Amino acid sequence: MIGSFFSRLKQSGFWVIAPPYAWLVLFLLVPFLLVLKISVADLNFGIPPYTSLVDLSDNVLTFTVHLRGYALLFSDSLYLMTYLSSIKMAAITTVCCILIGYPMAYYIARTEGSLRHLLLLAVILPFWTSLLLRVYAWVGILRNDGLLNNFLIWMGLIDTPLEIYRTDLAVYIGLVYAYLPFFILPLYANLVKLDARLLDAAYDLGASPVRAFLAVTLPLSLPGVVAGAMLVFIPTVGEYVIPEMLGGADTLMMGRVMWSEFFTNADWPMASAVTVIMVLILLVPLVVLQMNQKRSFLSETKGGQ
Amino acid sequence: MSDALGSLTSFGADADDCLRMVDLTKIYGDTVAVQSVNLSIKRGEIFALLGSSGCGKSTLLRMLAGFETVTSGQIFLEGEDITQLPPYKRPINMMFQSYALFPHMTVEANVAFGLKQEGVVQPEIHERVFEALELVQMSPYARRKPHQLSGGQQQRVALARSLVKRPKLLLLDEPMSALDKQIRRNTQIELVRIIEQLGVTCFMVTHDQEEAMTMANRLGVMTEGQIKQVGTPQDVYAFPNSRFVAGFIGSTNLFSGTITIDESDHIVIESDALTRPLFVSHGVSEPLGMEISVSLRPERLQVLRHQPDGDFNWAHGMVSHMAWMGSYALYQIRLDSGKTVEASVPSLLLTQAEPPGIDDEVYVSWHHEAVTVLTS
Numbered sequence: 001m002i003g004s005f006f007s008r009l010k011q012s013g014f015w016v017i018a019p020p021y022a023w024l025v026l027f028l029l030v031p032f033l034l035v036l037k038i039s040v041a042d043l044n045f046g047i048p049p050y051t052s053l054v055d056l057s058d059n060v061l062t063f064t065v066h067l068r069g070y071a072l073l074f075s076d077s078l079y080l081m082t083y084l085s086s087i088k089m090a091a092i093t094t095v096c097c098i099l100i101g102y103p104m105a106y107y108i109a110r111t112e113g114s115l116r117h118l119l120l121l122a123v124i125l126p127f128w129t130s131l132l133l134r135v136y137a138w139v140g141i142l143r144n145d146g147l148l149n150n151f152l153i154w155m156g157l158i159d160t161p162l163e164i165y166r167t168d169l170a171v172y173i174g175l176v177y178a179y180l181p182f183f184i185l186p187l188y189a190n191l192v193k194l195d196a197r198l199l200d201a202a203y204d205l206g207a208s209p210v211r212a213f214l215a216v217t218l219p220l221s222l223p224g225v226v227a228g229a230m231l232v233f234i235p236t237v238g239e240y241v242i243p244e245m246l247g248g249a250d251t252l253m254m255g256r257v258m259w260s261e262f263f264t265n266a267d268w269p270m271a272s273a274v275t276v277i278m279v280l281i282l283l284v285p286l287v288v289l290q291m292n293q294k295r296s297f298l299s300e301t302k303g304g305q
Numbered sequence: 306m307s308d309a310l311g312s313l314t315s316f317g318a319d320a321d322d323c324l325r326m327v328d329l330t331k332i333y334g335d336t337v338a339v340q341s342v343n344l345s346i347k348r349g350e351i352f353a354l355l356g357s358s359g360c361g362k363s364t365l366l367r368m369l370a371g372f373e374t375v376t377s378g379q380i381f382l383e384g385e386d387i388t389q390l391p392p393y394k395r396p397i398n399m400m401f402q403s404y405a406l407f408p409h410m411t412v413e414a415n416v417a418f419g420l421k422q423e424g425v426v427q428p429e430i431h432e433r434v435f436e437a438l439e440l441v442q443m444s445p446y447a448r449r450k451p452h453q454l455s456g457g458q459q460q461r462v463a464l465a466r467s468l469v470k471r472p473k474l475l476l477l478d479e480p481m482s483a484l485d486k487q488i489r490r491n492t493q494i495e496l497v498r499i500i501e502q503l504g505v506t507c508f509m510v511t512h513d514q515e516e517a518m519t520m521a522n523r524l525g526v527m528t529e530g531q532i533k534q535v536g537t538p539q540d541v542y543a544f545p546n547s548r549f550v551a552g553f554i555g556s557t558n559l560f561s562g563t564i565t566i567d568e569s570d571h572i573v574i575e576s577d578a579l580t581r582p583l584f585v586s587h588g589v590s591e592p593l594g595m596e597i598s599v600s601l602r603p604e605r606l607q608v609l610r611h612q613p614d615g616d617f618n619w620a621h622g623m624v625s626h627m628a629w630m631g632s633y634a635l636y637q638i639r640l641d642s643g644k645t646v647e648a649s650v651p652s653l654l655l656t657q658a659e660p661p662g663i664d665d666e667v668y669v670s671w672h673h674e675a676v677t678v679l680t681s
Contacts, residue, residue: 200372201405203392205419205470212393215418219409 032279039272042066050268069273078252079274083281085252089168089243090236093175094183097232098225100176101183105224106217108184109191120188123181135174135245142170142246170246171253175236182235183228190224191217226289234282254278322381323348323506324369324474329378331364331530338364340530341378346474351500351507353521354532355514355553361530362510363478369508370399370476383473393422399476403483404463406451412438412462413447419470437465440499456484457492464496468503475500477509481516493519514554518542526550548679551600558601558646559679567593572678573617574599578644584617586673591680598679605675606648608636608661609668619670622646624663634660638669 041050042064055062073079108119126134141147142165149161164170194217202212240255247253254274261271324346331339339361346352356362367373369380371392379388387395398419406415416437420430438444441461451459460483467475480496481489497520500507511517517524518538525535526549534541534550545551548559562576562583574583574597583599591597613619625645626637634655636648648669650660661667 195405197401197403197405198407200370200392201399201401201407202418203372204370204397204399205466206393206422207418208393208422211422216407 035272035275038268039069039276040065040067041269041272042068043267043269048268049266066269069270070277072270073273073277079257082252082254082257083277086237086254086278087281089171089175089253090233090239093172093179093236094229094233096172096176097180097183098229101180101187101228102225104180105184105187105191105228109188109194123184123188126181131178131241134178135242138170138174138177139165139245142173165246166248168247168251171243171251174242174246175239178242179232179236182231186227186231187221187224190221190227194220230286230289234286237282238278321347323350323383324508325381326365326369327379327381329365329368329380330376331361331368331373332376337530339368342530342532344525344532344535346506346508348506349501349504350523351497351509351521353517353524354508354510354527355512355517355524356510356527357512357553360527362512362527365527366399366476366478366508366510369474370397371395396470396473397476398467398470398472398474399478400460400463400467400480402478402480404451404459406459406462406466408451411448411450412443412454415451415462416466416469419466423470433469434465437469438462440468440502441465457488460484460492464499468499468505471503472505475505475507477507477511479511479513480509481511481513489516490519496520518554526553528553544677545600546680548598548600551677551679556603556647558603558606559598560601560644561596561598564589564591564593564595564597567591571673574678578620578640578642580620580641581617583676584673585676585678589678589680591678600677600679601646601671601675602677603635603647603649604633605671606646606669607671608638608648608650609670610661610665612668613670618673618676619668620646621666621668624661624665624667627661627663636661636667638667640669 037053038050041053043049044051051064051066053063053065055064104123108116108123111119139146143149144161144163144165146165148164149158152158153161164173198216198220199212202216203209207215238255238258239253240259243251243253243256244259247256258271258274258278261267261274322345324344326342326344329339329342329344330337342365354362354365364373368375371387371390371394375388379386381387382395382397387397407418410418413434416434417430420433425433435444435447438447441464443458443461443465446454446458446462451462454462460480477496481493484492493516509517509520521538523535523537524541525532526541527533528549534546536544541550542554545554545557551557551559560576560578560583562574562579564572565575565582566573567588569588571587572585572589574585576583576599585599589597608624612621620640620642622638622640624636625639628635629652630649631652633649633651636650637645638648639645646669
């Protein structure tokens with residue numbers, strides 16, 4: 001019995017996938033459970049700055065679950081506004097990445113030979129410098145006395161500097177700039193696999209290039225678009241550095257709230273509650289998407305008979 | 306689309322021609338892929354272009370479909386010059402080598418795709434799609450996706466998809482190459498039945514001579530961008546015009562020799578490879594003393610234990626190899642000259658007498674009508 005269990009583990013390549021799973025459990029699941037634990041604690045002066053979940057004193061074992069953080073989350077409209085604002089900013093960033101990134105990925109995938117590698121390299125190249133430096137560069141560009149404004153004034157197009165720095169627009173520019181490669185790369189990987197003969201078949205059957213794109217390329221590239229969009233949307237919701245460096249005081253984003261709860265207010269339970277709800281918000285669309293894909297996969301394999 | 310179809314007026318060489326290629330040439334850089342091809346396909350005909358990979362047949366097919374631009378020359382379809390038309394405006398449909406079915410669409414949607422592009426109304430689309438699926442016996446699978454079908458079923462769907470628009474010309478690109486060998490023969494016959502039932506003109510390319518001979522009314526043999534010979538399968542097999550065609554269509558024994566007697570009703574050719582000269586029962590245009598090639602098909606050779614009568618058309622040698630192929634046995638015989646010839650002997654003959662074995666001394670002989678003189 002046990003022998004057959006182990007042989008099945010061996011067959012399924014268990015030992016090959018074990019290290020990444022161990023990594024995920026150790027560095028993703030365990031920290032998240034810790035955060036979950038802290039989120040139901042109460043503020044406490046001392047080290048650590050929160051009450052413990054389990055307490056044993058006078059032969060009494062007590063579990064104490066504080067919901068102060070969650071209660072505050074749902075009662076204070078600031079938090080709700082911040083969630084909505086984060087999701088809105090992430091959504092707009094994602095849409096911008098799709099609009100800019102799709103043609104880029106498409107063009108790169110259609111390019112032949114060494115030029116393709118050059119273009120891909122250009123997409124990956126920004127990763128060679130730290131994100132922090134690149135965002136600082138945007139500060140230099142967008143500031144009132146920055147490169148962009150100086151250039152526009154020198155051209156005579158404007159008289160007074162454009163107020164971009166420390167606005168939501170600057171945050172959008174920074175976010176789209178930073179996350180565009182994450183959209184392009186998975187979509188490129190999808191588009192480059194697309195069988196060119198399918199397009200030939202579409203033309204052969206009377207579809208103009210535009211209609212062939214809409215009927216064949218676009219639907220077949222949707223998995224790439226979804227994967228890229230997820231890679232942009234999920235980290236953008238919790239993004240801290242870019243809104244902090246480029247956004248104004250009124251730019252509401254989850255990352256900044258978490259930061260200030262943790263480090264300014266030293267309110268760990270509150271910060272944890274904010275985090276837990278954010279993870280849930282991100283998890284729900286992911287699970288729905290996963291179920292959707294599973295269902296369509298099952299219906300495909302079972303057949304429409 | 307409709308105006309391209311509407312303005313079909315008949316001008317050109319032959320009213321029976323469906324497709325006509327005039328000096329069709331394709332050059333990539335400094336490679337000539339297709340060189341001055343002149344070819345006419347009659348209406349309702351199944352024409353097979355046969356050649357090994359890289360001979361230019363696929364390029365020619367892609368030019369007909371409109372996927373490749375033409376370097377020079379013209380393509381006429383029903384008398385209309387379609388050389389510059391993009392693929393989606395040509396009344397030509399193609400069945401692709403790997404079928405190229407749209408993986409995200411059902412069988413029904415795949416077949417309906419072309420009609421939708423044409424703007425056919427929905428009830429008619431439905432009717433015509435099922436008519437086409439019925440034709441290939443795939444209507445029970447209308448709601449399946451391509452990956453749920455076997456290779457043979459995918460091929461049927463691909464055929465239905467390429468026929469549903471009632472094209473003026475059907476192109477087949479290596480139609481059987483993705484199928485198992487066992488089901489090929491039946492599928493070939495089935496495909497021909499469907500094409501002939503609809504009366505659609507069909508141009509196919511293949512590297513498989515058996516496929517070409519099974520399916521086509523006429524075939525062309527292509528090499529290095531040029532079509533070497535065009536004719537019925539029987540003619541091309543029996544009367545190849547060149548060493549290349551003789552070697553490509555079926556297997557053959559090639560000899561070179563010199564004409565020693567040149568009469569109007571017969572010639573005699575001396576070949577170093579053979580024990581006795583070749584006697585050919587017809588005259589040729591080549592002069593006396595000219596070096597020429599002849600072809601002898603393996604099935605026209607007799608393998609004998611005793612020396613044949615007569616002064617012509619036999620050679621002496623030794624069996625070097627023998628393979629049973631079921632319905633026939635393939636002998637490799639090493640002639641005294643050192644040249645090896647192949648002879649296929651029907652199994653029936655071998656069971657009647659003591660068959661020659663390996664290292665046995667034998668004579669090969671042939672009828673004078675079996676000799677084909679190759680002019681190039």
